[in-house]
Amino acid sequence: KAGVTQTPRYLIKTRGQQVTLSCSPISGHRSVSWYQQTPGQGLQFLFEYFSETQRNKGNFPGRFSGRQFSNSRSEMNVSTLELGDSALYLCASSLGGVADTQYFGPGTRLTVL
Amino acid sequence: ELKVEQNPLFLSMQEGKNYTIYCNYSTTSDRLYWYRQDPGKSLESLFVLLSNGAVKQEGRLMASLDTKARLSTLHITAAVHDLSATYFCAVDIPGNTPLVFGKGTRLSVIA
Numbered sequence: 001k002a003g004v005t006q007t008p009r010y011l012i013k014t015r016g017q018q019v020t021l022s023c024s025p026i027s028g029h030r031s032v033s034w035y036q037q038t039p040g041q042g043l044q045f046l047f048e049y050f051s052e053t054q055r056n057k058g059n060f061p062g063r064f065s066g067r068q069f070s071n072s073r074s075e076m077n078v079s080t081l082e083l084g085d086s087a088l089y090l091c092a093s094s095l096g097g098v099a100d101t102q103y104f105g106p107g108t109r110l111t112v113l
Numbered sequence: 114e115l116k117v118e119q120n121p122l123f124l125s126m127q128e129g130k131n132y133t134i135y136c137n138y139s140t141t142s143d144r145l146y147w148y149r150q151d152p153g154k155s156l157e158s159l160f161v162l163l164s165n166g167a168v169k170q171e172g173r174l175m176a177s178l179d180t181k182a183r184l185s186t187l188h189i190t191a192a193v194h195d196l197s198a199t200y201f202c203a204v205d206i207p208g209n210t211p212l213v214f215g216k217g218t219r220l221s222v223i224a
Contacts, residue, residue, distance in 0.1 A: 033211065043201065043214040056211045090155060099144050099163055099205075102212065104156040 002027065004093050004105035012111045018079040021108045025072050025093030031055070032074040033102060034066060037088040046089075049074055050096045078110075086112045115140045117204050119215035126192050126222055134187040134218045136202035145185045146203045146212065147176050156201065160187075192222045 005024045013019050025032050033056075034046040045058040049068035066076045072093075078085055088109050092102035116139040126132050136145070143164055148156040160169045162178035162185060169176050173196065175188045185202055199219045203212040 035214075042216045043203075045211040045213070048211055058211065092156075098207070099161070101146070101158050101161050103158065104148075106155045 004091060004103055006089075006091055006105040006108050008108060009106065010109045010111075012113065013081050014113050015081055015083060017081050018077065019081060019110060021076045021078075021089055021091075021110075023074045023076070023091035023093075023105055025074070025091075026103055029093035029095055029103075030072055031094045031096035031100070031102075032068055032072065033092045033094075034074070034076050035090045035092065036060075037090060037107070038086075043090075046076065081112045083112050086110060115142070115204060115206060115210075115213045117202060117213050117215040119200075119202055119218050122216055122218060124218055124220045126189070126220070128193055128222055128224050129191050131191065132189050134189070134200055134202075134220075136185040136187070136204075136215055138183050138185075138204045138213075140204075140206055141180070141183070142204050142206045143178070143180045144205050144207075145178050147185070147187055148201045148203065150199045150201065150217070152198075159200075189220075192220075194222050194224070196220060197222045 031050045033048040048056040063079045068074045088107045090107045092104045094100040094102045118137045145162045147159040160176040165180040167178045173190045178185045199217045201217045203214045
């Protein structure tokens, strides 16, 4: 079974631009969660989508948004990029049930200049 | 608010030695996860602990959960260089809440 895939793997943007990241979950998984990883703040939860609906949301500004499609693929968008948005963005998929293991993708490394 | 604390944050240990990483959390939960992350790579699931007293072992790693103490431990036996990585614990609470991660323990095994 193919794992979680994320595209692109690396991205360089400048302040003020916007960016869209994509995540394809493991086949059969209906939940996709997004995390931001930085050296200072560690791993922080952004949001989770399940069956095209946002089920949970972390404490991030409205510039961070996401969506999920009917095939469970998910996209995350960050508008008006700031230097502090430079991070590794990880998505994780799971079946979506209670205590189901989340399987992480390789991540997208975003650098904002 | 659920808080998860790991210690130590950095650990340098000699090959062949034993050591334990601790993970404390602030809110009642019986669901705890351990992940491994190699430099520049993603997170790999190691263990899922779903009840008080749960113990799981894989190779030189053994994880346990004490929900009454709100504590999980990851014990490393006879460390080898290949275990060098950052180890994260994560907790969620019933109700489909998101995972909350500890800061991670960066383990370096030296000869």
